[in-house]
Amino acid sequence: MAKQKKQPRPKAETPKGFRDYFGHEVAEREDMLRKIAEVYRRYGYDPLESSAVETVEALGKFLPDVDRPNDGVFAWQEDDDKTWLALRYDLTAPLARVYAQHRNELPTPYRRYAMGPVWRNEKPGPGRFRQFYQCDADTVGAPTVAADAEICGMLAETLEAVGIDRGDYIVRVNNRKVLNGVLEAATLIDPSDPSRFAEERGIVLRAIDKYDRLGDEGVMQLLGKGRRDESGDFTKGAGLTPHQGALIMRFINAKSAYEDNLAANPIGDVIVEQNLINAAVCDYLREIVGPSPIGNEGIDELIQISELLDAQGYGPDRIVIDPSVVRGLGYYTGPVFEAELTFEILDEKGRPRQFGSVAGGGRYDDLVKRFTGQEVPATGISIGVDRLLAALRAKGRVDGVAKGPVLVTVMDRDRMADYQAMAAELRSEGIRAEVYLGNPKNFGNQLKYADKRDCPLAIIEGADEKDKGIVTVKDLALGKKLAEGLTHEEWREQPAQEEVSRAKLVDYVKEKLGG
Amino acid sequence: MAKQKKQPRPKAETPKGFRDYFGHEVAEREDMLRKIAEVYRRYGYDPLESSAVETVEALGKFLPDVDRPNDGVFAWQEDDDKTWLALRYDLTAPLARVYAQHRNELPTPYRRYAMGPVWRNEKPGPGRFRQFYQCDADTVGAPTVAADAEICGMLAETLEAVGIDRGDYIVRVNNRKVLNGVLEAATLIDPSDPSRFAEERGIVLRAIDKYDRLGDEGVMQLLGKGRRDESGDFTKGAGLTPHQGALIMRFINAKSAYEDNLAANPIGDVIVEQNLINAAVCDYLREIVGPSPIGNEGIDELIQISELLDAQGYGPDRIVIDPSVVRGLGYYTGPVFEAELTFEILDEKGRPRQFGSVAGGGRYDDLVKRFTGQEVPATGISIGVDRLLAALRAKGRVDGVAKGPVLVTVMDRDRMADYQAMAAELRSEGIRAEVYLGNPKNFGNQLKYADKRDCPLAIIEGADEKDKGIVTVKDLALGKKLAEGLTHEEWREQPAQEEVSRAKLVDYVKEKLGG
Incomplete structure (x- = not known):
């Protein structure tokens, strides 16, 4: 002190x-x-x-x-x-x-x-x-890329296990090595001087990362001279030649190019197999990276991942090769993955938009x-x-x-032990229950508390009830429904409460909560 | 870069x-x-x-x-x-x-x-x-002290829920107010100058806190002139008069005094009720604190807590009033509690000792x-x-x-997809399973890995098995038992493995793990 x-x-x-x-x-x-x-x-x-x-x-x-x-x-x-x-x-x-x-x-x-x-x-x-x-x-x-494939498959399982329906998500897979192959093909990597073109590569990678938001036109501007956004701010571009830019754009669009082709030449009602889509995308990538060893190694890995996933039943409705995925750029050395939720929600301005990414990773x-x-x-x-x-x-x-607990109200503060025993009885049957421990004087406060706690039931045992060997059980959930549009006084008159024999209280509560 | x-x-x-x-x-x-x-x-x-x-x-x-x-x-x-x-x-x-x-x-x-x-x-x-x-x-x-009683009861329930048997723990309850009452009775509190005797009170409280370890004699020394421990270090005492010291000692021993009295005058085979023990301890405390208002308030609270717990069936085998509990001294303002495990374990030197405190709390x-x-x-x-x-x-x-996962071993690295599909089949039935993802070249390493992971079973499907439509399942748990005393070579000859039809693999594994 x-x-x-x-x-x-x-x-x-x-x-x-x-x-x-x-x-x-x-x-x-x-x-x-x-x-x-x-x-x-x-x-x-x-x-x-x-x-x-x-x-x-x-x-x-x-x-x-x-x-x-x-x-x-x-x-x-x-x-x-x-x-x-x-x-x-x-x-x-x-x-x-x-x-x-x-x-x-x-x-x-x-x-x-x-x-x-x-x-x-x-x-x-x-x-x-x-x-x-x-x-x-x-x-x-x-x-082994089997480890990467396992992670992708597990990610899909995980999303379904927590409650995301199939069709509401997609796991997209790409490979840093393919990206490097494309940069090599675009002569943006100089093997004799690794730091050369570093700035250009940075701009290219950030541009690809923004593809979802900026679309073809915006990305092309960033690959070229630069882009002025709606606010008037200018972002410097990578200054690529049209040929270089076209190569990058073909890479980004490898998946949608296949899809467009599919739309133009439908293959009927047959289910499109993972291998079909992914093999087609990989063929397309092969053209883009040309002879780049690292690029072809990356494509080989994507094909292996795709085959492994296919063997386990992960179709393109769940996991798909998508060259537009570029995440954690400085960090990853091989396959990269991203899980996106594809359903729409309303943004803060009430406009619908896709929910977007909830998970990502890759090989490091x-x-x-x-x-x-x-x-x-x-x-x-x-x-x-x-x-x-x-x-x-x-x-x-x-x-x-x-869920809120069953509330045992306190009508007579000298009988606290009885109320505690009542709550203990309920709990011994696994029912969440508590005694009101605030100042019991104002009964209205006890009911307000029950409301705040979302209590399903309130139990009342005053002197009258005690004498008769009964308790009153208020159904607060039902009471709430009835109360919509009713005044407090009217609600108190509603039949959302019942008198129950004290001896049968636990059984009654169990039934009420079970129903 | x-x-x-x-x-x-x-x-x-x-x-x-x-x-x-x-x-x-x-x-x-x-x-x-x-x-x-x-x-x-x-x-x-x-x-x-x-x-x-x-x-x-x-x-x-x-x-x-x-x-x-x-x-x-x-x-x-x-x-x-x-x-x-x-x-x-x-x-x-x-x-x-x-x-x-x-x-x-x-x-x-x-x-x-x-x-x-x-x-x-x-x-x-x-x-x-x-x-x-x-x-x-x-x-x-x-x-209300009903809140304190609830916490004590819940603590007992919690210990039992996690696996501490009744009889292996005791929740001890005391009250800071009683302690203050005793200090008041010992004239160690001066209402006109709260900071007076602060040093003495500190020494007294620390001494009580050490009662478990030092016993009557050691605590009495600390209440008096001081105590020299085995190493020769001297701890200064509170310098109390014999009368003051005796009062504190009576307080600490309030519970054991009752127990001694009970041993000397047995009340027969009747079950000793919580109220009996606790009421007797409280009567005894009442004598010690004398007219101290804070002390008597504290005793009233202890009696209320005791009655509330009794009504819920918490006997003195689980929760008991014990004046020797003094914890978190600067902090608490009312009831304090402590849960102790009463069974013995061996300490680092192999000597048996009580496990001791695992929880504590109180009113602040x-x-x-x-x-x-x-x-x-x-x-x-x-x-x-x-x-x-x-x-x-x-x-x-x-x-x-x-538990470790079932391990699907890799006999042929080109058939990774098959092995992954096998693991997926097992998992879809809720069985923990994985494919070996290290370098599969050395099969011994795969088994060493399975051993380290505590895998119950290893599944093997080489070219021979594949041709015959079977898989070999090694029972590693059984294998471990057999291996006690056997060389690695001998163990490999043991019958702790079976050939199973590939189509029946999942059922076989389920049965093995269930048994």
Whole structure:
């Protein structure tokens, strides 16, 4: 009880860009993550929970020229040895560290899944938070594209398992090597000087990435001299020759070119096989990359992936080769994948738009090498948990896992023990139940509380009821329905309550809730 | 592809005091937390996941005299407005912030549970980590001791739900107010000067807290002049008079005094009722605190709690009033509770000792007030997740939730698609299965991998098998048993493998795993 300096009251606020998750928000996310984990587990993936805190060195965000290397991450220095620590910004960099650290004990290949929060020290914006969940599955130590195919198939299964119907999603697959082959064919790679044309390549890759939004014309402008957007801002282009630009455009449109061709020359009512579409796209890509070795290697891999998926029954309605996918560009070394939800939702202005991407990933063969010096192949997928959950909510596919409890009201505060015993009886039958623990004086407040908690039933045992050996059970759910359009007084007169023998209370409640 | 400065390889290490959790460690913890959440939920508690990052101001660890207020917490400063942020060190301080921030939308009383990691910037030690899990349940806005009783009962239910048998645990309840009453009776509180005797009170409280370890004699020394331990270190005592010391000792021994009395004067074979024990202890406490108003208020509360628990069938075999419980001393304002596991385990030196405390909590009526200025009553419990999990492991009560997958081996790398299809078939029946994705050249490596993964079965389909329409299924679990004492060559000859028709593979595996 030492005297304390008087201080102003602290503000009751989360830090900027952070938020809390309440009740059903937590329960729904957990429910979804449980379903995802169940699929991952069935595929042989083992859970891993790495520490939330890593050394900045291990995370690989070390910036030599600044005193405090915290761009993008939340970082601080240890008191004793001044090591820089940081909160993880994803689950992949920690996996590389874990695998490098424990590679002698871990099985190879190592299939692992991980789910949990990650942190980004970024400017928060609407719907953009500095702490969010990721849910990843990765295979470390498997060089074969069978590992990539497995991840794609599993991603499709996962989306269906959480409640996205077949037809409402598509997993699109591309390969960084094909992209490199196209750049090679377009003479945008100079084997004798890897850094030459780096700027042009950057512009090309960013342009392809914007294809969904800008379409043919916008991308062509970016490949050429540049593009002025609606606001008047000018983005410098790559300055490609028309021939180079045409090559890139043919690449982006490889899939739709096949589809246009199919539309012009229909092959009848037969079901279009995965191999047919994908083989056709690959043939087309082969023309574009010409003799580029890396390009042809990439196409071979796409064909293998396509065949593996076909053998497992993943048709083009679920997984398709699509050269317009270019994601995480600096990072991936081979196949890349993206899952998109294809149904429409209304945007903030009420306009319909496609829901868009909810997961992405690919092969990254160099991340573990940072630690060990030896190349360790790895491939994986990351699901954007909050976006997928938003999609499920938009589709009405979240379970009402957070039903309110049955409320035992308090009519006589000296009989608290009886009310507690009543709630205990209900709970012993698995029924969610609680006693009102606020000030019981104003009964109206108890009913308001029940309303706020979404309680299905309220149980009342006053002196009269006690004498008669009964309890009154109010059906609040029914009461709510009846109350639409009725005044509070009228509602209280409605028959949405019944008198039940005290001895039969549990059976009555069970029946009510079951129905 | 800009040129990068060459840097030394990063170390593949967790920061000091952090660790990773693998496979079954993650699964077992999740399983336990799920069971705990299910009990909490049944009691009407709603989940809350607050942000892991809080302002230092909101956490209440602000130290005015240092530039970097990071004792005990991991803290850093925002780039723009220089706000100090920190990782939460428990789940209670964030709850107070959340309730103060959202009190207009939240129901009152607000019952919430929370589970997740917390971080402490402390010196790590053996088995002592800087990130660990907590699992809390709290009721905010309920002044009645019925809320405390509910928490105690729920704690007992929770321990049983996760697999601690009745008889292997005890929930002990005390009340800070009784303690204050005893201090008042011992003239260690001066109402006209609250800070007087603060040092003595501190020594007394710490001495009581050590009663388990030091026993009567050691505590009496600490109450008097002081105590010299085995190593020769001297701890200064409170310097109480013999009369004051005797009063404190009577308080600590209130429960055992009753038990001794009961042993001397047995009341026959009748079951000792909760009320009998607890009422006797309370009578005894009443004598000790004398006329102290706060002391008598505390005893009244203990009696109420005892009656409420009795009405719900929690006998003294589960929950008992025990004045020797003094925990979180600076923090609590009323009832305090502690759950102890009473079975013995062997310590690091092989000596048997009681497992000890796995959960604790109490009433803290002033935490929300920091933010709002208005007193908001609150009470809650925190389970030490890692300790409870260790107890369950010691008792053999963790489910083998992380069984290895069935391994489809790769005999012919050109037939990967067939193997993948086989695994997919198994998975579609809910069987955990995977294809070997390492280099398949050395078959021995595939079996070593299966061993490391704890695979129950390995499936082999080489060219011969393919021609005959069969597959070979190795029973690795059986193989392991046979292998005890056998050489690798001998083991390979054992009949722990069977040929099965390819068409009947799934049924065969299902039966094998089911049996």
